[in-house]
Amino acid sequence: MTDQTPSTATVLDAPPRREGRPPDPCAMVIFGAGGDLTKRLLVPALYNLARTGLLAENFALVGVDLAVTSAEQWADELRAMLQSFVGNSSSESRIDAIDDAVWRRLAGAMSVVQGDLNDSGLYDRLKDHLHTVAREHDTGGNCLFYLAVADRFFAPVATHLGHAGLLGEQDSEGTAWRRLVIEKPFGHDLASARVLNRQLRSLLHEQQIYRIDHFLGKETVQNIMAFRFANGLFEPIWNRDRIDHVQITVAEQLGVEHRGKFYEATGALRDMVPNHVFQVLAMVAMEPPGGFGAEQIRNRKADVFAQLRTLTPEDAVRGQYGPGAIAGPGGRHDVPSYRAEDNVARDSDTETFVALRLAIDNWRWAGVPFYLRTGKRMSARATEVAIRFKPAPFAPFADTDVAHLPPNWLVLNIQPDEGISLQFEVKRPGPVMDLAAVRMAFRYRDWFPREPNVGYETLIYDCMIGDQTLFQRGDMVEETWRVVQPVLEAWAAAPAPYFPNYAAGHDGPESAHHLLAEDGRAWRPVPKP
Numbered sequence: 001m002t003d004q005t006p007s008t009a010t011v012l013d014a015p016p017r018r019e020g021r022p023p024d025p026c027a028m029v030i031f032g033a034g035g036d037l038t039k040r041l042l043v044p045a046l047y048n049l050a051r052t053g054l055l056a057e058n059f060a061l062v063g064v065d066l067a068v069t070s071a072e073q074w075a076d077e078l079r080a081m082l083q084s085f086v087g088n089s090s091s092e093s094r095i096d097a098i099d100d101a102v103w104r105r106l107a108g109a110m111s112v113v114q115g116d117l118n119d120s121g122l123y124d125r126l127k128d129h130l131h132t133v134a135r136e137h138d139t140g141g142n143c144l145f146y147l148a149v150a151d152r153f154f155a156p157v158a159t160h161l162g163h164a165g166l167l168g169e170q171d172s173e174g175t176a177w178r179r180l181v182i183e184k185p186f187g188h189d190l191a192s193a194r195v196l197n198r199q200l201r202s203l204l205h206e207q208q209i210y211r212i213d214h215f216l217g218k219e220t221v222q223n224i225m226a227f228r229f230a231n232g233l234f235e236p237i238w239n240r241d242r243i244d245h246v247q248i249t250v251a252e253q254l255g256v257e258h259r260g261k262f263y264e265a266t267g268a269l270r271d272m273v274p275n276h277v278f279q280v281l282a283m284v285a286m287e288p289p290g291g292f293g294a295e296q297i298r299n300r301k302a303d304v305f306a307q308l309r310t311l312t313p314e315d316a317v318r319g320q321y322g323p324g325a326i327a328g329p330g331g332r333h334d335v336p337s338y339r340a341e342d343n344v345a346r347d348s349d350t351e352t353f354v355a356l357r358l359a360i361d362n363w364r365w366a367g368v369p370f371y372l373r374t375g376k377r378m379s380a381r382a383t384e385v386a387i388r389f390k391p392a393p394f395a396p397f398a399d400t401d402v403a404h405l406p407p408n409w410l411v412l413n414i415q416p417d418e419g420i421s422l423q424f425e426v427k428r429p430g431p432v433m434d435l436a437a438v439r440m441a442f443r444y445r446d447w448f449p450r451e452p453n454v455g456y457e458t459l460i461y462d463c464m465i466g467d468q469t470l471f472q473r474g475d476m477v478e479e480t481w482r483v484v485q486p487v488l489e490a491w492a493a494a495p496a497p498y499f500p501n502y503a504a505g506h507d508g509p510e511s512a513h514h515l516l517a518e519d520g521r522a523w524r525p526v527p528k529p
């Protein structure tokens with residue numbers, strides 16, 4: 001089959017493209033400079049920002065790591081990684097070619113402070129170094145500290161930064177902003193999230209803390225707000241009067257890869273639900289904000305999290321994959337069970353799949369279940385939000401009652417085939433009144449050229465301009481853990497002798513189907529490429 005990418009359609013009635021405002025001068029300090037996240041996502045995103053003119057002229061990039069010895073070594077490794085993405089359609093970083101001038105500029109901004117994150121001496125050296133960098137690169141003393149490290153380092157690094165006097169925004173030399181970016185996982189349950197919040201707030205103001213959830217860097221997740229609030233058409237039907245239920249699927253085809261150790265202690269529920277899947281849910285369920293200010297939007301999302309009913313174990317299903325076969329470009333290939341993966345216990349009880357039934361206790365959503373499922377080694381990679389509308393109240397067609405009319409579905413395809421589709425009934429051509437379900441589909445790639453993008457550009461840029469809209473506030477994180485806490489506890493207390501309970505390449509265990517069947521509903525098939 002040939003790749004028939006259609007030519008881009010002309011957008012209708014679009015005002016001139018808005019330009020992003022130039023970010024403030026700053027030094028970005030990456031802890032974990034030699035790590036995977038830095039190489040695969042952060043630096044490629046910085047490169048893309050530089051390429052599109054969204055990196056400040058006065059920018060410095062400081063790498064902190066024990067394993068990185070010099071700026072030259074670091075730049076060489078980063079460049080080699082970037083090079084490996086060029087033209088590689090299977091890589092997550094979409095880069096067409098490396099522009100040498102842009103790379104030279106980025107590499108010229110790099111410096112390294114080598115050291116052990118637990119050594120307080122490191123932070124004194126970093127402080128001196130940042131003084132030099134501020135002078136040489138004219139960054140005005142603004143610093144973005146990015147914790148691209150394992151979560152056990154979050155509090156210690158923040159505390160060391162605080163003790164070294166690096167988090168204060170005002171000192172004898174003047175004012176400069178200091179921001180801290182924290183990756184997930186933010187805690188591993190409600191109690192630990194509260195402790196981490198307390199530790200951070202003793203060192204920083206909430207406006208200085210940027211809790212990242214990379215799902216919010218996805219265009220299509222951000223687009224849910226545009227779709228709902230820039231169109232008058234959908235909001236009047238976006239409620240319990242017209243919506244029967246909502247299904248959110250985040251299906252992955254990959255297994256745990258080389259992350260067995262992390263995953264054993266984490267599992268699908270912690271890894272995906274209170275963060276990524278709930279972010280998508282909040283976009284779908286939030287009330288319209290009064291404006292597009294960060295707090296206006298975050299307040300409306302926080303309302304959703306606060307109104308999510310705390311789960312009971314009866315509303316949750318867990319699964320773990322056994323051996324099976326996965327479809328790929330060269331046909332199906334066999335893959336091992338989760339328990340046979342590296343660094344995984346042979347009798348592991350860790351779940352690789354979870355399905356949940358959630359309720360939101362407010363007027364808009366009373367009685368409308370939100371079903372979520374996510375898992376590894378499912379049949380395909382696909383993330384979608386599917387909204388099922390209530391049937392027509394009466395069907396005036398011969399031999400057709402309402403119960404037999406196929407439903408109306410509005411589907412927001414988050415990835416990989418980004419777009420929106422609507423399924424509805426039409427008359428099948430012919431002399432009799434015969435009905436058929438059809439689909440009207442918008443695909444991003446038909447309307448917009450693909451932009452080189454790794455998904456972190458917007459998030460990093462927002463940190464540099466001080467826009468917290470797409471970041472989690474402390475109270476939001478705690479509410480999301482509160483919702484899942486009883487399930488975490490119930491599963492920790494009860495082993496799962498029935499694991500593995502789905503074969504790799506299948507969409508979860510039978511019990512996930514029962515969860516919906518109990519309510520007289522069924523999961524949509526996971527979309528295949």
Ligand code: BG6
Nearest residue numbers: 184214215252271272276383415
């Ligand atoms: C990460 C999880 O946060 O998100 C991974 O730790 C998961 O287990 C990944 O695979 C999914 O993100 P994406 O952007 O590939 O859908």
